[in-house]
Amino acid sequence: SFGLSAPTAPAMARASGRGIVRESKFRHLFGEAEKERFDEIRISITKTESTGVRGNGSFAAVAWNAGSGGQVAVLPHSLKGTRIKHDIPRVQVGSAPLDFEFSPFDDCLMSTASDDGMVKLWRLPQEGLTENLKDPVA
Numbered sequence: 001s002f003g004l005s006a007p008t009a010p011a012m013a014r015a016s017g018r019g020i021v022r023e024s025k026f027r028h029l030f031g032e033a034e035k036e037r038f039d040e041i042r043i044s045i046t047k048t049e050s051t052g053v054r055g056n057g058s059f060a061a062v063a064w065n066a067g068s069g070g071q072v073a074v075l076p077h078s079l080k081g082t083r084i085k086h087d088i089p090r091v092q093v094g095s096a097p098l099d100f101e102f103s104p105f106d107d108c109l110m111s112t113a114s115d116d117g118m119v120k121l122w123r124l125p126q127e128g129l130t131e132n133l134k135d136p137v138a
Contacts, residue, residue, distance in 0.1 A: 057107050059107065061110065072112060074128065076127065100112040108125070120138070
């Protein structure tokens, strides 16, 4: 004896692909879309290196379609379910933002990379922007 045992009936059925549904503890879970959302967002139509939308536990950020100059709108989650005003405060990146990302360790830290080759680090107020943010931390 080499320590081998005869396969059980469920193992044989699984191996043959007959009669057994794929085993998963998640197969009976169904998700629902969140009902609250941001309305009237003016997402930039400029081609970028990112999806154009980022989020974390406190904020959602989108590349904002503002005509000239690069801007990123940083929206606190408290604004969900409301219409977003077109004159909301934004992060003034400089030229068109190619990519932006939140820090995985600090919800109030965001980095941007723009078309002019600049990478900037921004510190966001905990309660959200109350005026345009023009000066990066680094």
